[in-house]
Amino acid sequence: MTNVQNATNPPAPDVAGRYALYQNVPVAVQAIDLVKDYGTGESTVHALRGVNVSFAKGAFTAIMGPSGSGKSTLMHTLAGLDSSTSGKIMFEGRDITKLKDNDLTLLRRTSIGFIFQSFNLLPMFTAEQNILMPLTLAGAKPDRAWFARLVSTLGLSDRLNHRPNELSGGQQQRVAIARALISKPSVVFADEPTGNLDSVSSAEVLDFLRRSVKDLGQTIIMVTHDAIAASYADRAIVFADGRIVADQPHPQADQMGELLTQVRTNALAAASAAPAAPLAESAR
Numbered sequence: 068m069t070n071v072q073n074a075t076n077p078p079a080p081d082v083a084g085r086y087a088l089y090q091n092v093p094v095a096v097q098a099i100d101l102v103k104d105y106g107t108g109e110s111t112v113h114a115l116r117g118v119n120v121s122f123a124k125g126a127f128t129a130i131m132g133p134s135g136s137g138k139s140t141l142m143h144t145l146a147g148l149d150s151s152t153s154g155k156i157m158f159e160g161r162d163i164t165k166l167k168d169n170d171l172t173l174l175r176r177t178s179i180g181f182i183f184q185s186f187n188l189l190p191m192f193t194a195e196q197n198i199l200m201p202l203t204l205a206g207a208k209p210d211r212a213w214f215a216r217l218v219s220t221l222g223l224s225d226r227l228n229h230r231p232n233e234l235s236g237g238q239q240q241r242v243a244i245a246r247a248l249i250s251k252p253s254v255v256f257a258d259e260p261t262g263n264l265d266s267v268s269s270a271e272v273l274d275f276l277r278r279s280v281k282d283l284g285q286t287i288i289m290v291t292h293d294a295i296a297a298s299y300a301d302r303a304i305v306f307a308d309g310r311i312v313a314d315q316p317h318p319q320a321d322q323m324g325e326l327l328t329q330v331r332t333n334a335l336a337a338a339s340a341a342p343a344a345p346l347a348e349s350a351r
């Protein structure tokens with residue numbers, strides 16, 4: 068089984084590079100020494116502490132780790148939804164941390180799909196209108212054949228005229244997935260896409276994500292706290308305290324469960340070894 072590096076001990080700079088599996092394959096997106104701090108002074112939160120990672124094109128990567136370890140921050144910065152404090156994010160050969168707002172908006176529209184845990188559908192619009200929204204906003208014509216393929220693969224053909232409140236959670240998430248894929252983005256980010264779904268809907272959603280990687284060559288980066296969800300991925304990365312502490316090819320559910328337990332144990336040990344932090348006013 069893979070050893071988890073101690074959370075207080077930063078891994079070697081290029082964790083991904085240590086795996087032959089990820090060498091000699093085209094990279095979709097890469098973080099180089101990526102740092103993200105929230106706030107300043109004593110109250111600074113170090114959400115990303117110098118992350119180095121490459122995500123291969125056409126691969127499905129899961130990101131796991133305890134709550135607050137920086138998973139969402141990584142996704143938001145990689146997707147250009149949030150700024151970084153320092154470091155680079157290489158996307159299609161460009162460092163997106165250097166892009167002007169307009170160029171970043173354009174890149175997000177054309178090359179990035181994002182699926183949120185809470186679906187984020189527009190309640191006043193039908194499923195079809197929601198799916199087509201990114202193109203509507205961009206003033207672009209939909210590829211009807213691609214739309215039809217997405218809708219039928221996702222089992223939404225007879226739900227297109229329904230509004231979100233007339234759809235089940237699983238159906239809403241499938242609409243959100245179709246919306247993320249409609250513009251044929253080069254990378255799809257999914258932040259706990261099955262977090263609000265029952266196990267049957269989860270399996271449907273994960274199955275679709277898996278197939279879109281296998282059959283369509285889609286690149287997917289997915290945050291999940293669920294070891295079973297991670298087992299659908301080609302690779303699982305584990306975060307702790309703003310750093311990558313494990314990088315597992317072909318993750319299995321039981322193995323990821325063990326890894327996560329080990330990470331939590333290490334985090335607890337590190338916390339108890341550190342000098343006791345003063346309690347915040349609200350915690351007293």
Ligand SMILES: Nc1ncnc2c1ncn2[C@@H]1O[C@H](COP(=O)(O)OP(=O)(O)O)[C@@H](O)[C@H]1O
Pocket residue numbers: 105106112113114132133134135136137138139140141
């Ligand atoms: N907008 C924000 N302002 C201040 N702190 C934040 C903000 N977003 C996240 N954080 C902090 O950054 C750390 C990482 O958060 P996050 O990336 O959301 O973790 P995860 O997704 O792994 O649960 C946490 O300590 C969190 O409280």
Ligand SMILES: [Mg+2]
Pocket residue numbers: 138139140
């Ligand atoms: Mg999160």
